[in-house]
Amino acid sequence: MKWIDLFTSSVGKKFIMGLTGISLIAFLIVHAGLNACIWANDNGEMFNTAAYFMGHTVVIRIAEIGLFAGILLHIVQGLVLVFQNQRKRTVKYAVPIKDGKSKWYSRSMGLLGTLVLLFLVMHIAHFWVPSRITHTLDEVQLGLKTGENLYARMLDVFQSPLVVILYVLGCISLCYHLMHGFQSAFRTFGVRNDRYLSILTPVGVWFSIIICATFAMMPISMYLGWVN
Amino acid sequence: MNLTLKVWRQKNSSDKGHFETYQVKDISSEMSFLEMFDVLNEQLIKEGKEPIAFDHDCREGICGMCSMYINGRPHGPWHANTTCQLHMRAYKDGDTIVVEPWRANAFPVIKDLVVDRNAFDRIVQAGGFISVNTGNAVDANALPIEKHKADESFAAAACIGCGACVAACKNSSAMLFMSAKVSHLALLPQGDPERKNRVLNMVAQMDKENFGSCTFTQACEAVCPKEIKVTNISRLNGEYLNAAFTEQ
Numbered sequence: 001m002k003w004i005d006l007f008t009s010s011v012g013k014k015f016i017m018g019l020t021g022i023s024l025i026a027f028l029i030v031h032a033g034l035n036a037c038i039w040a041n042d043n044g045e046m047f048n049t050a051a052y053f054m055g056h057t058v059v060i061r062i063a064e065i066g067l068f069a070g071i072l073l074h075i076v077q078g079l080v081l082v083f084q085n086q087r088k089r090t091v092k093y094a095v096p097i098k099d100g101k102s103k104w105y106s107r108s109m110g111l112l113g114t115l116v117l118l119f120l121v122m123h124i125a126h127f128w129v130p131s132r133i134t135h136t137l138d139e140v141q142l143g144l145k146t147g148e149n150l151y152a153r154m155l156d157v158f159q160s161p162l163v164v165i166l167y168v169l170g171c172i173s174l175c176y177h178l179m180h181g182f183q184s185a186f187r188t189f190g191v192r193n194d195r196y197l198s199i200l201t202p203v204g205v206w207f208s209i210i211i212c213a214t215f216a217m218m219p220i221s222m223y224l225g226w227v228n
Numbered sequence: 229m230n231l232t233l234k235v236w237r238q239k240n241s242s243d244k245g246h247f248e249t250y251q252v253k254d255i256s257s258e259m260s261f262l263e264m265f266d267v268l269n270e271q272l273i274k275e276g277k278e279p280i281a282f283d284h285d286c287r288e289g290i291c292g293m294c295s296m297y298i299n300g301r302p303h304g305p306w307h308a309n310t311t312c313q314l315h316m317r318a319y320k321d322g323d324t325i326v327v328e329p330w331r332a333n334a335f336p337v338i339k340d341l342v343v344d345r346n347a348f349d350r351i352v353q354a355g356g357f358i359s360v361n362t363g364n365a366v367d368a369n370a371l372p373i374e375k376h377k378a379d380e381s382f383a384a385a386a387c388i389g390c391g392a393c394v395a396a397c398k399n400s401s402a403m404l405f406m407s408a409k410v411s412h413l414a415l416l417p418q419g420d421p422e423r424k425n426r427v428l429n430m431v432a433q434m435d436k437e438n439f440g441s442c443t444f445t446q447a448c449e450a451v452c453p454k455e456i457k458v459t460n461i462s463r464l465n466g467e468y469l470n471a472a473f474t475e476q
Contacts, residue, residue, distance in 0.1 A: 001428055001471070001472055001475050001476075005432075005472065006472060009431055009432065009435055009468075010401075010403075010431065010434065010435050010439075010440070010441035010442070011431050011441070011442075011464070011465055011468045011469075012468075012472065013441060014441055014442065014443075014465070015465070015469060081441060081443075084440065084441070085398070085399035085400075085401075085440040085441060085443070087333070088332060088333050088334070088399055088400035088401075088438060088439065088440040089331050089332055089333060089398075089400045090333055091245075091331055092331065093297060093300065093328055093331050094234075094247065094326060094328060095297075095299055095300035095326050095328070096300055097300055097301070097396055097398070097447065098299075098300040098301050099301065099396050099447040099450040099451050100450055101446050101447060101449065101450035102445035102446050102447040102450065103445070106443070106444065106445040106446070107398055107445050107447075109443060180444070183444075184443065184444040187444055187458070187461070187462045187465065188444075188462075188465050189465065189466070189469070190462055190463065190465045190466020190467075190469060190470075191462055191466075192459040192460075192462035192463050192466065194459075197459070
């Protein structure tokens with residue numbers, strides 16, 4: 001057994017997918033929590049302060065590198081698995097499988113993951129690139145410090161109904177992706193006890209719904225003027 | 229009852245294959261699915277045509293030889309059932325039944341509905357065994373085993389290696405089959421000494437045999453004639469990770 005086998009064996013690849021997936025789930029919790037500051041209705045002061053903290057804390061900036069590495073590994077390994085698995089049945093069935101149990105989203109993780117990736121590209125272009133690369137965001141006074149007005153950027157981006165619809169669709173794709181991925185990751189780590197699975201499965205479903213509904217409500221509430 | 233059958237015909241492994249349509253008449257609802265195929269084959273022989281090749285042996289649901297994908301489901305419409313135990317009362321007069329072989333690159337078609345499942349044997353040869361000295365049988369109570377572990381091990385050992393799990397899996401993964409073998413032995417003290425090498429070697433062999441990886445769609449569990457649980461796959465994953473991180 002070599003370390004490389006963890007990346008090349010079928011079970012090892014799934015382990016990497018599960019590990020990076022759970023890390024990304026942890027990130028989503030932090031991301032949703034911080035973004036929820038927009039609902040403080042204080043003209044974005046709390047949100048911009050939180051964004052300033054995230055952008056100017058060394059530990060978090062280092063974690064950001066880890067986050068991008070995790071996303072990249074998850075995407076590459078996921079695509080490799082999808083393409084490899086597709087090649088395992090060259091001659092397809094004339095009558096599609098009717099097993100009566102597997103969920104459509106469990107069978108469509110590659111498609112859902114690709115939709116989430118497309119959404120992610122759009123999302124990064126909207127917020128991360130102007131904040132970290134081009135530095136084109138307006139400045140805002142946060143107490144004694146001067147930070148970027150990401151809140152104003154959000155208000156601006158979410159004035160377009162098309163963008164709001166694309167964000168909501170991205171959140172729906174993410175929701176179904178998580179519904180399968182959450183419990184699948186734990187099973188990949190070896191969780192098999194019915195006591196744990198009976199908790200993990202509903203927790204995974206509700207977590208997916210709540211976290212994605214929270215994200216989806218952000219563009220909707222901005223577009224409809226529920227925050228100011 | 230009278231039925232229309234669309235059956236996959238393929239001369240050999242290099243032939244492209246195609247569907248042929250047959251009409252069978254006066255089929256009794258008491259017949260098994262394979263007996264209905266026997267009737268069809270007699271009809272074909274009388275007509276001077278090549279009978280349909282299909283796998284079968286015990287016809288009691290315990291050998292794992294029968295392997296037909298019937299109307300989109302391995303082993304047909306009944307739950308926890310093999311093709312040989314499927315009876316014609318599952319169908320009604322005038323029905324059309326489409327019969328295909330297991331589709332997986334790891335199970336190449338030999339002829340018609342017969343596929344080569346030797347890959348399963350090679351996976352078992354890679355580690356699905358225990359090494360013990362031969363001699364007199366050890367007293368059954370000499371080695372205490374917890375009841376729930378004995379039961380779980382027995383449930384996993386019920387796998388007949390038919391390959392329905394591979395046939396149903398969108399990735400053609402053999403994980404349910406392999407996890408049944410790993411669980412069966414890992415749960416027992418006799419399987420403990422070789423448990424790490426066993427799981428590493430069996431996974432390596434499965435990957436060599438061109439099976440896909442498990443994405444936990446759970447289609448395999450739904451079609452398994454012996455109701456092998458996907459929790460066995462979770463156990464295999466745990467066994468693999470434990471071995472991968474601790475084995476030399």
